[in-house]
Amino acid sequence: MICEYLYKGAILSQILQLLSTSMVNMVRPCWISKLEPFNGMWHLSENGKPRGQFDAIVIAHNGKCANRLLASSGLPLIARQMKKLELSSIWALLAAFEDPLPTPNSRISTAFEGAFVKGVDSVSWMANNTKKLFPSQSGGPHCWTFFSTAAYGKRNKVPQENIPNATAEKVIEGMLEGVEIALGLSKGSLTRPFYTRVQLWGAALPTNSPGIPCVFDPQGRAGICGDWLLGSSLEAAALSGMALANHISDYLQSGGSRPDEFAIGLHDAFQPIEGHDIGQFPGLEFKEQVAEFLSSKT
Structure with a gap:
């Protein structure tokens, strides 16, 4: 593990050194539209x-x-x-809850920060962004990111720049139901998030x-x-x-x-x-x- 950190640190150091010299000229924002x-x-x-x-x-x-x-x-x-x-295409759902996500095992819920999800059609990954950014925070909202499976993304694919409201609502409901299944909760028992935003990752992986x-x-x-x-x-x-x-x-x-x-x-x-x-x-x-x-x- 120490070698891994040293290796990554050395790469970052080299990048920073290049950026501080005249060898690199970074231009942004810039969207190259033609090569000749x-x-x-x-x-x-x-x-x-x-x-x-x-x-x-x-x-x-x-x-x-x-x-x-x-x-x-x-x-x-x-x-x-x-x-x-x-x-592939994958849906990403951002959801903010007032309280921590419940699980059947209360001992697990206190340390539950993320998981790969297996056997659920609409969810493949879930992570607690609040724990990632503010690990010591006990109160306040609990903001989660949920990713769908590639199969679910393909089945519900629409133009990602212009997602119909009906599709967005359908995907939000479908993914929240998947979260319930992943957590082992009964249908409809998950407290509704007070904020949601969904986006299709059209060209994902x-x-x-x-x-x-x-x-x-x-x-x-x-x-x-x-x-x-x-x-x-x-x-x-x-x-x-x-x-x-x-x-x-x-x-x-x-x-x-x-x-x-x-x-x-x-x-x-x-x-x-x-x-x-x-x-x-x-x-x-x-x-x-x-x-x-x-x-x-x-």
């Missing part, structure tokens, strides 16, 4: 406004927006790989992956990084970004004289990935196995 290759450089623009010229580009995004951006970029191999990606750290087209000097290349976790995202950064650095230092040697991930097939509906959690499987073993001994 010209005279050996990439020209980026935002709705007609020039946003700089670059030796290489990185696509750290996916879904419809990334596909539109790549459609006219002249990067057919990169665009083809991006289009192979399949994403990858359901397939090539299982490689990054994609790079040396002919186009363009690459892809993201959690979905290795799975669907924060760890995968960090490893993918570092892998592509190192790969592009090696390519540029080579002078581009052997481009074919630096092509990576342009033809890899995608395979279904396993994990929870809200992503993968490396190391959690081992902890679950230990917990099951210990429970079998009691």
Whole structure:
């Protein structure tokens, strides 16, 4: 655990050092709308406004927006790989309660802060945001986040930018019923939250992956990084970004004289990935196995 914290701390330290130098120029808000290759450089623009010229580009995004951006970029191999990606849809429900959520076992309720939910169609994850942000707070509202299953999200999918009121109400009721089931409560016994807000996460998590750290087209000097290349976790995202950064650095230092040697991930097939509906959690499987073993001994 100490090594893990040191490792993460070292990465954060490197990022902060880069941001404090002239090597990095972060521009926000900025939404690149066009990529144009010209005279050996990439020209980026935002709705007609020039946003700089670059030796290489990185696509750290996916879904419809990334596909539109790549459609006219002249990067057919990169665009083809991006289009192979399949994403799930998940509903997120924010709910604020006056009191802690009840459970049949009062001993558990005092320490109940979150859980993966199994066997409930409308809920796959629940977490107490109040405990996360204010762990010592005893009074006040109890704010929870509930995530649906991917199957529930797909079955109730609507345009996420314009959710019909009827759908929102249906999803809220369905997910609160799922919370009751998950907590082992009788139907209708859960106290109504005094605040709710629901949002569809339309392009949520990858359901397939090539299982490689990054994609790079040396002919186009363009690459892809993201959690979905290795799975669907924060760890995968960090490893993918570092892998592509190192790969592009090696390519540029080579002078581009052997481009074919630096092509990576342009033809890899995608395979279904396993994990929870809200992503993968490396190391959690081992902890679950230990917990099951210990429970079998009691």
